[in-house]
Amino acid sequence: MFTALGKYILLLRLSFKKPEKFSVYWNEVMREMTSIGIGSLGIIAIISVFIGAVATIQVAFQLSSPLVSRSIAGSISRDSTILEFSPTISALVLAGRVGSSIASQIGTMRVTEQIDALEIMGVNAPGFLIAPKIISGISMVPLLTIISVALGLSGGYLACVFTGSISPSDYISGLQDGFDPIIVTVCAVKSIAYGFIITSICAYNGFYTEGGALEVGQSATRGVVYSCVMILFADLIISSMLL
Known part of the structure; x- marks a missing residue:
């Protein structure tokens, strides 16, 4: 374990040495941004809309008591989407799509x-x-x-319109009530940490691949599994420290 950790830290140190030619590295960064960002936009959009809609419907169902204001469903859905659903579930999806691609590319x-x-x-x-x-x-x-956050909240609104679980006006009112800016900070810290975890761990597994095509597949699988585990661990640590 400590040997693997040492190799991981050494690889990160080598990765951020001064580049030989900045323009070549810059072009590579732009290409990777396009691959990770534009290439993942479709799956993130679909997942976010449906998760936002389902979260709103379930919260409205659990708060069916007449003693509870219906607008509270919007507040709970907003905080859950920003704090957990959008950053963490999106990262787990990206670990499967982006992480496996990185590990298999470098492993090959x-x-x-x-x-x-x-x-x-x-x-x-x-x-x-x-x-x-x-x-x-x-x-x-x-x-x-x-x-993902924007589409998740929009999905919650669409759920209100098409299912009638709560009225759209109550949902909008709940989105505006009691907003705490700390949840945006937590979301930002989580997403940055997740981006680093996915790319670095999967790149590490790909870089130290030994063997042939079978081992490349195994490295990609290990990269995704380790990334998902570390994402959940980082989620716990960041939430404990900032909330």
Whole structure:
């Protein structure tokens, strides 16, 4: 375990050494941002709308007592979406889509000796392959989380319109009542941490792949599993510290 942790820290240090040619690294960062951000937008949008709608319906069902204001369902749905649903569930989905892609891409380059060729040419392979992915993850996962929050709250509104579980006016009123800015801070910290976890852990598993095609698949699977576990662990730590 400690050996793996040491290799992970060493890989991160090598990844963020001064680049040989900044323009090449910049182009790679832009390409990764497009892949992570634009490529993941569709699945994040679909999941966010449905999760927001389901959360609102379930909260309205649980608060069916006439003694409880119906608008409270909007407040609970808002806080749950911003604090937990949008950042954490989006990160788990991204771990499957983005993380497996990163691990398999770098793992394939390792087993086909492309990484060895880069190192022979004097290129800092971790810096060229891993740093742009981490930078893109830290940049794009928070942006995807913002979109997820907006679509999740919109999905809750659509659920009110089409199911009548609560009136749309009560839902809007609940969204505006008792807003605490700390939940936005927690959401931002979580999304940045999740972006780093997904990209770095999956890149690590891909970079140290040994064998052939079967091992590449196993590295991708390990990267996704470890990322999901660390996302949930980080969720607990960040929530405990900031709330």
